[in-house]
Amino acid sequence: MSIASDAGSPPEVSELARALGQAARLAPSVHNTQPWRFAPLPDGLAIHEDPTRGLASLDPHGRLRVISCGAAVTNAALAVAHSGFVPVVELLPAGEPTLLARVRAGVRLAPDAGDLRLYGAIPVRRAHRRLHHRVGVGAGDVRQVCAAVSRAGARPVVPDAPARRRLGALLRAAVEHQLADPGHLAEVSQWVRHVGGTSTSDGVPVGSLGTTPFPADSIVHDGWDLDELERAPIEDELEASSVLGIATPGDARRDWLVAGVALQRAWLQATALDLAVTFADQATQWDGTRQLAADALGAPGQLQVVLRIGRPLVDVPPTPRRELADLWRWPDQT
């Protein structure tokens, strides 16, 4: 069956392309910008970045945007597996400059149980910005999450306690830098949504921000009190946490995409293990501390993302997404 979209006069969209698009649009993205467009293929989906949804202050090089699109690639590939085919993923194929990946169905094959579990975690995965138990993450859990990173072609980094403490000090410096930057605060406020329900389709709902200070609340916004931040025991908190870095050999667009594919596989694996995932990424997001953070963690290569993993104490609400009909990119569009 083919389904025509309500946007413009689109070509036919196969049921498979639709299933892949539905999975891909649920991916996480920086500030929930959803910086992607999808082109249907007869046997899959092409994923484009959408630079018009970029973050000039936080992400001037588009690194976090491409990582976000990499997460969408993982979801599409898992949807192929769920449909009973081997996913064939081509990263950065030749073609238009915005084209990041093609995800297609290969030969027929029943999905393995691991991929089915990750696919099932797609709609329940959340960015957790609430208090969570720092303890209770077993070595076996960490091994499984690391294996998900390695399987995607990236390098997991599990720092020891002194390294986590050093990361805490760098996080503090990077957060202070973001808080002192009016451009950063203005950009964040454009993406924090004070309305709820179906009246918004992107951005971070105010109810999804943290209820406790940094590092539990991990988006630096203008509701923060600098004095409170100075008193916050960031180094102690990081030292006592499970931390996972994701590194890549280089720092080109392909590395960012691979990091995004790995981030989402790791996040879904953690979700399937009932773990909470929180970002501890400010030191990686600011050029002034990024290399220092890589050195502090002993990262092999370029550090792309840093997460904290814990046991959730409370549920967090889902964030909104744009409808698939608004995400299609037809061949005559640039």
Ligand SMILES: Cc1cc2nc3c(=O)[nH]c(=O)nc-3n(C[C@H](O)[C@H](O)[C@H](O)COP(=O)(O)O)c2cc1C
């Ligand atoms: C590349 C990337 C960077 C992110 N950085 C942060 C961050 O620094 N702090 C934070 O709280 N959330 C961060 N997030 C999480 C997003 O804000 C979150 O995925 C988005 O709001 C959608 O919500 P959901 O993940 O619960 O579906 C990041 C996500 C991605 C993909």
